[in-house]
Amino acid sequence: MDILDGLNPAQRQAVETIEGPLLILAGPGSGKTRVITHRVAYLVRKCGISPHHIMAVTFTNKAANEMKERLQTLLGSAVQELTMGTFHAICARILRRDGAEIGLDSHFVIYDEEDQQNLVKQSLQGLDLDPKKFTPRAVLSAISAAKSQLLTPQDYAKQRRTYFDEVAQRVYERYEERLRQSKALDFDDLLMKTVQLFQEREKVLSKYQKRYLHILIDEFQDTNVAQYMLAKQLAAKHHNICVVGDPDQSIYSWRAADLRNILNFEKDYPDAKVVFLEQNYRSTQTILETASGIISSNRQRKRKRLWTENEAGEKVIVFEAYNEQEEALFVVSEVERLSKQGTARPQDCAIMYRTNAQSRALEEAFIRYGLPYRLVGATRFYARREIKDVIAYLKLIHNPYDTVSLSRIINVPPRNIGQRSLEQLSNWAQAFGVPLYSALQVLANQEASSETTSSAKHPFSPRIAKSLLSFLSLLNDLIEESQKLGLVELLDEALKRTGYREYVLAEEDGEDRWDNILELRTVASQYKEMPPQEALTAFLEGVALVSDIDDYDTKANAVTLITLHQAKGLEFPVVFIVGLEEGVLPHRRSFDDPAQMEEERRLCYVGVTRAKKRLYLVRAFRRSLMGASTANAPSRFLEDVPHRLVASPQPDVASTKTLVYYASPATPPPLAEPAFKAGEQVRHAQFGQGIVIGCQPISDDQEVTVAFKGTTGLKRLLVSLAKLERI
Secondary structure, three states, X not given: OOOOOOOOHHHHHHHHOOOOOXXXXXXXXXXXXXXXXXXXXXXXXXXXXXXXXXXXXXXOHHHHXXXXXXXXXXXXXXXXXXXXXXXXXXXXXXXHHHHHHHOOOOOOEEEOHHHHHHHHHHHHHHOOOOXXXXXXXXXXXXXXHHHXXXXXXXXXXXXXOOHHHHHHHHHHHHHHHHHHHOOEEEHHHHHHHHHHHHHHOHHHHHHHHHHOOEEEEOOHHHOOHHHHHHHHHHHOOOOOEEEEEOHHHOOOHHHOOOOHHHHOHXXXXXXXEEEEEOEOOOOOHHHHHHHHHHHOOOOOOOOOOOEOOXXXXXXXXXXXXXXXXXXXXXXXXXXXXXXXXOOOOHHHEEEEEOOHHHHHHHHHHHHHOOOOEEEOOOOOHHHOHHHHHHHHHHHHHHOOOOHHHHHHHOOOOOOOOOHHHHHHHHHHHHHHOOOHHHHHHHHHHHHHOOOOOOOOOOOOOHHHHHHHHHHHHHHHHHHHHOOOOOHHHXXXXXXXXXXXXXXXXXXXXXXXXXHHHHXXXXXXXXXXXXXXXXXXXXXXXXXXXXXXXXXXXXXOOOEEXXXXXXXXXXXXXXXXXXXXXXXXXXXXXXXXXXXXXHHHHHHHHHHHOOEEEEEEEEEEOEEEEOOEEEEOOEOHHHHXXXXXXXXXXXXXXXXOOOOOOEOOOOOOOOOOOOOOOOOOEXXXXXXXXXXXXXXXXXXXXXEEEEEEOOOOEEEEEEHHHHOOEEO
């Protein structure tokens, strides 16, 4: 077969340009993987370059495997001679061979993130620093950021500005000492040590420069300082460096990716040739014009004109829901409508959002209406660690004899009650034949009395006993508070007394986790009209019903729920982007930072360009954020969508039996007072006694969701027909 067959003119130009630096600016859906693989094949089969002299770098093992499979078809067994993989994998091979030149043992081990955190914890303790005040995750994040910028502990010391920076620098030094003692490297070291090797050992660098006549790097917009330096070092001799990327899809600055690497490529390589891949094979013309309208306001970019030979396609649906619950119901109804029409299967549809916390309302809607879904790259909302922790506290307050919940949070946040101490407590409780809570009460009685026999004496050291009793006191205080505090106030008190907020925010992804907790607080606020004990009971029952209904098959025909960051590299026939409001997308943290605002716009652009056939841009008139419901302005990105491409949903777009529509923008009509409130006890003539989970308008009626006792479970009933009796 001819290597150039099936390539468009721009793709052919990118494949055939083999001398000197080459920048391929590849728009979404433009076939960049095809270009890279065919370029490698062209170098081997047409130009006679040995695969041994070619390096191809990708950013994920999945991408590397896909590329290798394609090249297997083009080159056969010769593909085995190529140097192909991620930056980290390639650098590990180099350091195994030549790392001894800078004092590395060739049998070094590579520490994963958990290993690194344990090592940071040891380093903190060795410096007499409190790991609870300076969490290992936060300190490790600072060290990782420094290494990605090729900063040694000494370099980092010159840049420190805060007390935390000073602590991180001291830990960084001790951390490096312990790595050396362990003959270990962390992931950042694989890059940093290779750069160091090339800088300090010219002969080693020369060997690799002579070997690699051609270097290809994919996703170049995602490289950090260390990766850019490696590419520059390796290509310094022959200058045959080909980089592929798209500045408009640079969305990982929080991972230390530096957009300037691709924007300044032509400055570093003045003789570079630039090829634009602008023909899109994925999306309709309408979707491409929408994407172009959104991204055109950015300044930090390389301008290109996306086009396609595909049909114009359906107009973009821009929809305004009243709140996040109606937003979710609109999406569910549309998926169901498209499925019934045969237009799209559930697996053809993806719902994308800015933050993980937004998935909660969506998940509940899919569960309520029995539609299958899969959550990609994240834990289901009620299964997320921080949510399970907070719920465990509330469950323990409700029932202190719940051993599972007590075991989960007895040392969360850390209270010096380690696994060994918990095992001792469990064994001691088992000897008495009582729950853990009862064992703690026995411990309290023993500490208060001097008459305990030696055979029954607890096995804990004074320090551990003090920690256990401190936890017992905290729990008893919260149980007492639960008698008089409303559910939201009780949750707030638990977070305050336990220090859970500070514990979460100290983590690298702490703000996202705290957003999830605030989302849980929003759920709790739905029970604010109920007496304290009833509210806690109803809330925990409601949560159990939502989290326990989880019978979908990940390989089944299911809708994909995914964050915009995780969606990069994927494509779907139908895409819904929800939460298009100021403060959500774009995120509120970007308001005072023009560079971050441009990245938010790129994030929206990435989401839009995942769509092949149909695109929905959805927002809510009101949304619960930070535990409070507020009216939010439409996202500024919606203003950049050409009006001629937009179609507002008509009544036949989704079932008016389940939704009320508002033209965007508009002020919604006043909602009727719900016939029943969440948490109310009711009785049905057929189903018996149950608890109201929610009540919402449906056309000229209301739908009430009730959790009935026994095997009946969750039922959705029309108020006009159900004849429910309050108990």
